[in-house]
Amino acid sequence: MELKLKRHEDIYIVEVHGEMDLHNASQLKNLYLKLIEKRIGRIIVDFQFCEYIDSTGVGTLLGMYSQAKEKKLSFFITSVKGTVLKVLTLTKLHEYLPLSPTIQEAILSIKSHPQNKES
Amino acid sequence: MDTIPTILVDGNSPLLKKEGLFHKEFPSDLRQVRYFALLLIQKAPPSIREVNLLEQQISELLKNAIKHGNRMDKNKKVKVWFTFSEEEAHVIVQDEGEGFRDIEKWNEFNRKRVQCFLNRNYEEMAQYVSYRTEKSDDTDGGNALFAALEYWNGGVVFDSSCTTVGVKKIFTRRMGIE
Numbered sequence: 001m002e003l004k005l006k007r008h009e010d011i012y013i014v015e016v017h018g019e020m021d022l023h024n025a026s027q028l029k030n031l032y033l034k035l036i037e038k039r040i041g042r043i044i045v046d047f048q049f050c051e052y053i054d055s056t057g058v059g060t061l062l063g064m065y066s067q068a069k070e071k072k073l074s075f076f077i078t079s080v081k082g083t084v085l086k087v088l089t090l091t092k093l094h095e096y097l098p099l100s101p102t103i104q105e106a107i108l109s110i111k112s113h114p115q116n117k118e119s
Numbered sequence: 120m121d122t123i124p125t126i127l128v129d130g131n132s133p134l135l136k137k138e139g140l141f142h143k144e145f146p147s148d149l150r151q152v153r154y155f156a157l158l159l160i161q162k163a164p165p166s167i168r169e170v171n172l173l174e175q176q177i178s179e180l181l182k183n184a185i186k187h188g189n190r191m192d193k194n195k196k197v198k199v200w201f202t203f204s205e206e207e208a209h210v211i212v213q214d215e216g217e218g219f220r221d222i223e224k225w226n227e228f229n230r231k232r233v234q235c236f237l238n239r240n241y242e243e244m245a246q247y248v249s250y251r252t253e254k255s256d257d258t259d260g261g262n263a264l265f266a267a268l269e270y271w272n273g274g275v276v277f278d279s280s281c282t283t284v285g286v287k288k289i290f291t292r293r294m295g296i297e
Contacts, residue, residue, distance in 0.1 A: 022182070022258045023150070052171070055179055059260025062248050069245075083171045090266035092236045096244055 001050075003031055011042040011074075011110055013103060017049040022056035029060050032067075041073050044106050048079035053087055065097055074113060076106035123233045124268050124275075125226045132276040134285030137211060140200035145181065147189040147197060152181045155199075159210070163203035168290050173208060176270045179263040180212045180284065187254070188214025188282060207273065208288040218281030225250060229265060 001024040004015040012035055016028065028045070035043055045064070061077060068075030078100045080088060088094045100106035129135075141162055145155045156177040160170060167173065181197060189195035195215040202209050219225075232247035249261030268275050273287025 021153075026257070052175065054175065054182070055260035055263035055266065056258045057260070058262050059249060059258075062260070062262070066245065083169075083175060086169065086172050087175060087266060090269040091248075091262045092233070092265070092269075093248065093262070095236070095239075096241050096248060 001027065003027060005031070008107060011044060011107060012040050013044045013046055015046045015049055019052035020050055020057035020060075021052065021054040025057045025060040029063065032064050036067070036071065036073070042110050043068070043073060044076045044078055044103060046078045046103055047084055048081070050084055051082060053084045058087065058091060058093065061097060062093070074110040076100045076109065078103050078106045123230050125229070126222050126264070126268060127274065127276045128222055128279060128281065129276050130279045132274070132285060134209070134274050134276045134287055135211060135278055135283060137200045140202045140209065140211065143199050143201075145197045145199065147185045147191055147193055147195050149182065149185050149191065152178050152185065155181055159199060159201050160203070162201065163208070164205055166205055167203060167208075172270070173288070176267060176288075177210060179267060180210065180286065183263060184212050184214035187219070188216035190216060206290060208290070209273075209285070211283060211285045213283040216282055219277060220281060221252065222277060222281065225264065229268065232265065
């Protein structure tokens with residue numbers, strides 16, 4: 001797995017490339033925690049380049065989402081497809097997690113909620 | 120009527136019958152789990168549906184056996200019996216651990232989780248998205264068995280010692296004219 005960090009105005013986009021599993025899921029979590037530490041309040045995790053996730057990876061996404069709720073961050077997971085989407089659907093988390101079909105839609109949703117802006 | 124599937128304990132289940140299945144043994148090495156799963160699905164017909172998801176689900180079973188069953192003890196093995204056809208996948212995984220003793224508790228937890236989902240009560244569902252015990256660590260997602268019970272639509276059955284699990288997936292036929 002490789003992570004690439006991009007930025008759209010004050011929204012940070014983390015691209016997940018490759019396969020996310022128990023051997024590397026902590027990398028995503030650590031990067032996320034670093035962003036929160038720097039008071040980044042608008043974060044998108046983009047899965048368009050990710051082909052595989054295991055239960056550890058799913059657990060990591062759950063942890064990130066619960067932290068986002070707690071800290072009232074704007075947080076979206078975008079472009080989930082293929083096996084990754086099937087795994088999330090099996091666990092019934094596709095409706096629980098804040099999934100968005102595309103980055104563009106996630107950005108629009110974030111911008112339409114100015115109250116979630118970083119403090 | 121309770122239609123939410125549950126993990127069963129039934130030593131006499133046909134899902135635990137090993138006769139006629141292929142057999143392999145693996146060391147308790149978490150790093151190689153995906154490789155082991157790939158070795159198993161080599162026996163699957165090429166036309167099988169969603170082979171990546173099948174590999175993912177088998178990897179989760181092996182991970183459970185190595186981590187929660189054998190507790191990563193290198194002296195303990197994971198034994199697998201398996202067969203694949205275009206109609207179904209049947210896999211039995213046996214570890215050398217103490218057995219999964221929490222099945223009743225887990226089923227109850229899962230029932231509440233699915234109920235929240237059916238009621239679209241996502242706020243309450245937050246309490247049930249990850250099954251954790253005092254032995255859970257950071258790399259335990261606590262969600263693998265939720266997916267397993269959905270994926271293995273022919274059943275998830277443990278033997279009475281709860282060290283052996285049999286699972287079956289029945290593939291839905293492709294629609295359309297051949």
